[in-house]
Structure formats: C-alpha cells, structure tokens
Amino acid sequence: MKIRIFLIAITLLTLAATCDYYDNRLQIKNNSSETITVVFSEDTLLPAGKNKIITLLLKDKIESGKTVRKNKPGSKNAWPFLIKRSTNQKLNIFFINADTLSKNNNWTNIKDNQAYERKEYTLNELENNNWLIVYP
Numbered sequence: 001m002k003i004r005i006f007l008i009a010i011t012l013l014t015l016a017a018t019c020d021y022y023d024n025r026l027q028i029k030n031n032s033s034e035t036i037t038v039v040f041s042e043d044t045l046l047p048a049g050k051n052k053i054i055t056l057l058l059k060d061k062i063e064s065g066k067t068v069r070k071n072k073p074g075s076k077n078a079w080p081f082l083i084k085r086s087t088n089q090k091l092n093i094f095f096i097n098a099d100t101l102s103k104n105n106n107w108t109n110i111k112d113n114q115a116y117e118r119k120e121y122t123l124n125e126l127e128n129n130n131w132l133i134v135y136p
Contacts, residue, residue: 023078090120
C-alpha cells in the first residue's frame with residue numbers, strides 16, 4: 001500500500017513538473033534592416049518604465065532577418081488573456097529600434113518623443129496569421 005501511494009505521488013509530481021505555464025505561440029519576424037526590440041502593453045500607450053527596462057530590452061533584441069518566439073508566462077492561453085484585458089481588446093506592440101535604446105538610454109525620452117512604432121492586432125488577426133507578426 002505504501003509503495004502504491006509513493007508511486008502515485010511520484011507520478012503526480014512528474015506531471016506537475018512537466019506542465020507548461022507559458023504561451024509561446026507568438027512569433028515576430030524582423031524584416032527591417034535594423035535590430036529591434038518589442039514591448040507589449042494592455043494600453044495603447046507605451047508603458048511607463050525605468051531605465052532598467054532598456055537593459056532588459058537590449059538583451060532580448062531581434063536582429064534583422066530573424067524570427068523570434070515570444071513567451072508569455074501564466075498559461076497556455078496567456079496571449080489571448082492579455083488581449084482580453086487590454087483597453088482596446090487588441091495586442092498592442094511597441095517596436096523600438098535597438099540603436100535608439102542604446103544611444104538614448106532614457107526611457108522617459110523614448111516615451112515622450114514617441115521613438116517607437118505601435119501596431120495592434122486582434123485575436124482573429126493573430127490566429128489567421130498563425131501567430132506570426134512580420135515587422136515592418
């Protein structure tokens with residue numbers, strides 16, 4: 001009886017450890033000649049941030065000609081949940097040139113001077129494009 005309980009416990013722990021708690025279906029393809037970074041927001045405005053975010057974004061840049069998967073933690077439906085929570089019921093993406101980030105190094109200036117390009121996508125648009133966003 002103890003062995004059976006032990007085996008059940010091990011099985012449950014193994015299943016819990018292999019569960020995916022993120023959504024990685026979103027892909028961004030950079031067809032521009034520049035290296036870019038992306039920021040996602042529930043709002044149509046670039047979120048306020050601190051200069052530390054610049055360092056994080058520069059570590060997660062997308063080089064010209066590359067396609068990168070973006071992981072959203074939370075569940076396997078994290079991207080649709082973000083869209084449903086957004087103010088406009090769309091996925092709001094801010095594309096920022098990596099050179100602008102490294103040269104400017106001031107998040108407030110980037111936000112105030114609108115040194116970014118914003119695009120928005122509905123859930124249907126993303127599903128119809130197999131969750132692939134091509135920039136520009």
